[in-house]
Amino acid sequence: MFNFQLISQVFLRCSVVLCFTLLLIMITKTPVTAADISCPNFSRPFLFGINPDGAIDNMFQSIRDAGGTTTKLTLNWDKVEMTRGVYNFAQLDAGLKEAEKQGLSVFILIVGTPDWAKEGSLPAYKALPKREFRDAYTNFIKAAAQRYPHIVRYEFWNEQNGCGSSSGHCGHTSDSAAEYAYWLDATYNALKQVNGSIQLSVGGLDRMDESFVDKLHSSPGGRSYDVFSIHPYNWHGALDLGSVKRLHELAQKPIWITEYGWNVGQGAETSITEAEGQRFFLESISRLESDEFFFVEAAFFHTLGDFSSDPAMGLIDAQGRKRPWYESFKQVATKWCPLPSPTPLFPRSSQQPTPIPTPEPTPIYQDGDTNQDGSVDIFDYNFTLTKYEEIGCTLDFVSPCDRFLVDIESIIRDFI
Incomplete structure (x- = not known):
């Protein structure tokens, strides 16, 4: 049968010695x-x-x-x-x-x-x-x-x-x-x-x-x-x-x-x-x-x-x-014996930076080009007329239909 009390005392004593040894090493080295x-x-x-x-x-x-x-x-x-x-x-x-x-x-x-x-x-x-x-x-x-x-x-x-x-x-x-x-x-x-x-x-x-x-x-x-x-x-x-x-x-x-x-x-x-x-x-x-x-x-x-x-x-x-x-x-x-090169404060990365793509310029469309295809033509007339019909607009251009006013004027001037 094991004597656990004796084993505990031996372990405790060894632990104290080990701690003292580690402390001594820390002090002297x-x-x-x-x-x-x-x-x-x-x-x-x-x-x-x-x-x-x-x-x-x-x-x-x-x-x-x-x-x-x-x-x-x-x-x-x-x-x-x-x-x-x-x-x-x-x-x-x-x-x-x-x-x-x-x-x-x-x-x-x-x-x-x-x-x-x-x-x-x-x-x-x-x-x-x-x-x-x-x-x-x-x-x-x-x-x-x-x-x-x-x-x-x-x-x-x-x-x-x-x-x-x-x-x-x-x-x-x-x-x-x-x-x-x-x-x-x-x-x-x-x-x-x-x-x-x-x-x-x-x-x-x-x-x-x-x-x-x-x-x-x-x-x-x-x-x-x-x-x-x-x-x-x-x-x-x-x-x-x-x-x-x-x-x-x-x-x-x-x-x-x-x-x-x-x-x-x-x-x-x-x-x-x-x-x-x-x-x-x-x-x-x-x-x-x-x-x-x-x-x-x-x-x-x-x-x-x-x-x-x-x-x-x-x-x-x-x-x-x-x-x-x-x-x-x-x-x-x-x-x-060359002196070492000074370390830069902000060292550059050896990797090449990822290029940032240049965004395409936002196109500017002319008045009347309601379908935004680059020209004012019959297709814009049909597109605008369809929109008017969808929201019940008439040619008196009363709000809320006045947002199409400029486009309608351009279409009428060019095609009607």
């Missing part, structure tokens, strides 16, 4: 809202990325209008988990929503350690976590990867060989490189546990630094990456693409150029003219788009707009003026 851009006859659409810095209205629409195909957003652990165990992804959610609304592909930069997980007074963008917080960190990484299942390209840290180093100054040490390798490995494993197809890149090097690469590769966990990133700045010429080739030789992995650009502000050692910047850009991009650099999967112009202070590097200046290299960037990008 967002739907896939965008697909990667594809370009006709060009296999590297991410070569036309633009970093979203500067005080520009409608930032992501402006990136797309400039021909940008890709942008990079930041996942700041120090901002998402300010209080341990409490996540707030609102800022990144909003950025992703706006970027994907414009059809942009998105790369994510992971950086920043919250105060409760770091040691000392280093700023969040330099301080790596204390190792005792590895579980907290990897839980955060997995939560982000689960929340954004459609994001598959991540970069860990920024210029960790330079001013993003945990060494305490703008430069790395053996210890800082080894510590970076430890957390690179932690990030790699956490992401792969969620989605094995995710690509993780080493943070962008502040220009080529073979010493750092050697220290990284010789440290435990130092080869836990899929891509290597670099910022091959050359302030007074085209990009240092020789160093990009060298990095590819050392890493034997694809390369992302996650920052490049020039300073056209005045008065600095790095300053150049806007005309020079435009020329250096065209020289650089013409090589990058060639098969010579097939291994460079992505490149990000740094940046869309000028920073609030020097250097002045934007495609658009602080007053909203488009610099000469803006049009150059757009022409090259849209040559390979």
Whole structure:
């Protein structure tokens, strides 16, 4: 005999668990809202990325209008988990929503350690976590990867060989490189546990630094990456693409150029003219788009707009003026990846409209043509006489017979 009371309790308990699970999924995941851009006859659409810095209205629409195909957003652990165990992804959610609304592909930069997980007074963008917080960190990484299942390209840290180093100054040490390798490995494993197809890149090097690469590769966990990133700045010429080739030789992995650009502000050692910047850009991009650099999967112009202070590097200046290299960037990008045609407000139907037939003109008959055959003749006389007889009319044309008056007069005039 069935115990229906027990079965009901089990069903109720399972229902509660199921509801909780569904609620958890709703809270921690967002739907896939965008697909990667594809370009006709060009296999590297991410070569036309633009970093979203500067005080520009409608930032992501402006990136797309400039021909940008890709942008990079930041996942700041120090901002998402300010209080341990409490996540707030609102800022990144909003950025992703706006970027994907414009059809942009998105790369994510992971950086920043919250105060409760770091040691000392280093700023969040330099301080790596204390190792005792590895579980907290990897839980955060997995939560982000689960929340954004459609994001598959991540970069860990920024210029960790330079001013993003945990060494305490703008430069790395053996210890800082080894510590970076430890957390690179932690990030790699956490992401792969969620989605094995995710690509993780080493943070962008502040220009080529073979010493750092050697220290990284010789440290435990130092080869836990899929891509290597670099910022091959050359302030007074085209990009240092020789160093990009060298990095590819050392890493034997694809390369992302996650920052490049020039300073056209005045008065600095790095300053150049806007005309020079435009020329250096065209020289650089013409090589990058060639098969010579097939291994460079992505490149990000740094940046869309000028920073609030020097250097002045934007495609658009602080007053909203488009610099000469803006049009150059757009022409090259849209040559390979055309911007979509705007959707008309009232699109025309492909069907031909049904023609409206022209009505035949209403004929105008002359007086006396009572049978309306186009002429006044004996037939009209007979027709009118018959009508008179039907209603008892006489030739005095008294109402109600006066409606035939004009016709009778015409017939009498012509035939009688």
